[in-house]
Amino acid sequence: MPGEVLxxxxxxxxxxxxxxGARLFEQWLKPIELGDSDDDTNVRLTLPSAFTANxxxxxxxxxxxxxxxxxxxxxxxxxxxxxQASAPAVLRVASEQPAESVVAASAEPIERPTxxxxxxxxxxxxxxxxxVAYNAAKALAEPGVPRFSPLFLHSGTGLGKTHLMHAxxxxxxxxxxxxxxxxxxxxxxxxxFVAAIRANDTHAFKARLRGADLLMIDDLHFISGKKPTQxxxxxxxxxxxxxxxxxxxxxxxHPQGLDDVEARIVSRLAxxxxxxxxxxxxxxxxxxxxxxxxxxxxxxxxEDVLELxxxxxxxxxxEVEGALNRLVAYAxxxxxxxxxxxxQATLGDVLRGGTKRITIDEIQxxxxxxxxxxxxxxxxxxxxxxxxxxxxxxxxxAKRLTTRSLPEIGxxxxxxxxxxxxHAVRRxxxxxxxxxxxxxxxxxxxxxxxx
Numbered sequence: 179m180p181g182e183v184l185x186x187x188x189x190x191x192x193x194x195x196x197x198x199g200a201r202l203f204e205q206w207l208k209p210i211e212l213g214d215s216d217d218d219t220n221v222r223l224t225l226p227s228a229f230t231a232n233x234x235x236x237x238x239x240x241x242x243x244x245x246x247x248x249x250x251x252x253x254x255x256x257x258x259x260x261x262q263a264s265a266p267a268v269l270r271v272a273s274e275q276p277a278e279s280v281v282a283a284s285a286e287p288i289e290r291p292t293x294x295x296x297x298x299x300x301x302x303x304x305x306x307x308x309x310v311a312y313n314a315a316k317a318l319a320e321p322g323v324p325r326f327s328p329l330f331l332h333s334g335t336g337l338g339k340t341h342l343m344h345a346x347x348x349x350x351x352x353x354x355x356x357x358x359x360x361x362x363x364x365x366x367x368x369x370x371f372v373a374a375i376r377a378n379d380t381h382a383f384k385a386r387l388r389g390a391d392l393l394m395i396d397d398l399h400f401i402s403g404k405k406p407t408q409x410x411x412x413x414x415x416x417x418x419x420x421x422x423x424x425x426x427x428x429x430x431x432h433p434q435g436l437d438d439v440e441a442r443i444v445s446r447l448a449x450x451x452x453x454x455x456x457x458x459x460x461x462x463x464x465x466x467x468x469x470x471x472x473x474x475x476x477x478x479x480x481e482d483v484l485e486l487x488x489x490x491x492x493x494x495x496x497e498v499e500g501a502l503n504r505l506v507a508y509a510x511x512x513x514x515x516x517x518x519x520x521x522q523a524t525l526g527d528v529l530r531g532g533t534k535r536i537t538i539d540e541i542q543x544x545x546x547x548x549x550x551x552x553x554x555x556x557x558x559x560x561x562x563x564x565x566x567x568x569x570x571x572x573x574x575x576a577k578r579l580t581t582r583s584l585p586e587i588g589x590x591x592x593x594x595x596x597x598x599x600x601h602a603v604r605r606x607x608x609x610x611x612x613x614x615x616x617x618x619x620x621x622x623x624x625x626x627x628x629x
Contacts (some may be wrong), residue, residue: 183221185214186249193245194238200292206233211261219254220244221465224261231260232377291361291394293351297344302471303495305462308338315342318424319349326451328415328425331433333455336494341429346426350392357391364400365589368407375406383411389415391424398429403438415446426449460626463498464488467508470502477506483521489578492628501528536579536627538572538590544623545572557592570602571620577603579627 195203209230213222223242225231237259246253295566299319304312311331318329331339347359362370375382387393390455393414401407418425429436432454433447467484471477483505491501508524509516522529539553546553549568556569569591576587577599584596591599610617 181254182250183246184212186246187221189249190242190245194241194392204290204292206230206360207238210234213261219252221253221256223256223258226261227379227382228260229374229377229379229382231258233373234258278288289346290351291359291362293344293347295348297341298348299345300342301469302338302345303462303466305458305465307456307458307462309448311339311342311455314451314453315346315426316349318426319346319353321350321353323422324424327423328427328447328450330433330447330450330452331426331428331431331455332452334430334457334494336496337455337458338495339455343396343426343428347392347394350424354391358389359392359394359406360387360390361394361396363396364398364411367395367411368401368404371407371410380410384414387414388421390418392426393418393423394426396428398427398439399431399436401439402436405440408443412440412443412446415443419446440471457613458495459621460488460492460628461621463491463495466495466498467502470499474506476496477516479505479516480518482518483516486518486521486529487525489628491525497528501525504528538580538582538587540575540627541572541579541623542574542590544626545569545575546624557590559592567616570606571616571623573599573602574606574620575623575627579624 191207194207198207209225211224213224215222223234239256239258242256243253243259246256253337296421299312302312311333314329315331317325318327318551329574331342333339343361347361351357351359368526371383374380400409414571415425427447433439433444433452436444464484467479467487471479479502487498487501487505489499505521507514508514509520514520542553542556545551545568546556549564551565551568555565556572558565560566573591576582576590577584580587582590584599587599588594588596604617606620610620
């Protein structure tokens with residue numbers, strides 16, 4: 179029956195990979211090996227540590243018994259055990275190879291993280307809101323002695339911190355293929371640590387994490403208030419930084435703003451490099467859309483649709499990219515052409531949900547403050563350029579950022595005619611292409627109003 183069991187195990191492994199998913203399979207199920215058994219009715223499976231064996235036993239033993247019985251009805255039981263090292267094999271290798279090779283030959287397989295192939299540095303769109311974080315991430319991914327560690331990235335949801343974490347993993351493994359790299363969420367860190375405590379095998383958990391060359395922990399804020407997990411996390415940080423290893427951590431806020439996280443952890447995190455990613459403006463959202471479209475040469479999206487997405491989908495960059503993907507998918511499924519009407523019909527809920535209601539009064543106050551004027555100046559009859567140009571900018575912003583009609587905008591600016599508003603909008607559009615100061619002022623005001 180050994181050959182029959184071996185064939186059955188190959189099929190079962192394939193089933194497990196498909197049902198469990200790549201990440202769970204790689205971490206927990208791939209290390210399982212088929213062991214020798216003196217009893218034809220029992221299958222013996224082995225794993226490299228008591229921790230992993232206990233986890234598989236608790237989560238998959240029933241499933242494994244069912245799979246083996248379905249393949250070979252004579253099977254009555256499946257035992258899950260810790261794999262014993264073979265001393266003679268080590269001694270034999272030792273006589274032929276240097277000491278470093280003995281360690282490599284007897285060690286467990288190098289752990290590999292499940293990295294999203296899309297989240298690389300070359301697909302990350304850079305601008306002033308994220309440049310420091312991007313440059314820091316690239317620096318940490320370089321081989322050699324790290325210039326700093328840990329790297330702490332913080333931002334709101336969907337702004338790119340997880341993208342940078344995966345990009346670091348890709349770049350570092352490309353430079354150091356045999357590196358031990360671990361990527362997990364803080365929630366996963368907590369779950370595995372608690373499981374190790376229950377299995378009375380914390381040693382394997384600690385050895386695994388502290389043996390990493392690059393450890394990346396996502397969403398640290400999830401361990402707030404959980405003292406045992408924080409204790410272990412603190413010691414892990416100390417071990418890795420003392421050994422000159424790389425540590426990357428993300429959270430939704432600055433270390434000082436993490437509620438119920440111990441002061442000693444905050445202090446250790448602050449000793450590295452803390453980099454934030456600010457809320458993107460319409461310029462970055464548009465750059466992201468252009469970048470993604472460059473990867474889809476057969477897809478044509480008109481300029482006015484891109485402007486609509488950049489200015490109306492004001493949430494995270496993930497939402498902007500999702501809106502574009504939805505638009506393209508719907509167009510391909512329906513065979514319709516992408517235009518402004520199609521975009522508004524397809525993304526109606528997204529556009530409504532992402533729109534911040536900006537008023538003309540808010541625009542007038544913002545422009546007045548920017549140019550050190552009084553709001554009344556913008557609605558006055560004064561025609562001096564120091565007042566007329568800011569007034570035109572305010573009209574331009576009112577047309578761009580509100581749903582008010584041209585006559586309504588004109589009335590809000592001292593009862594001016596709609597043709598005056600049209601002239602102002604066209605003039606500012608022209609100046610933005612030739613006058614860097616005007617363009618910079620408009621960009622700044624849009625960021626302020628949309629923020």
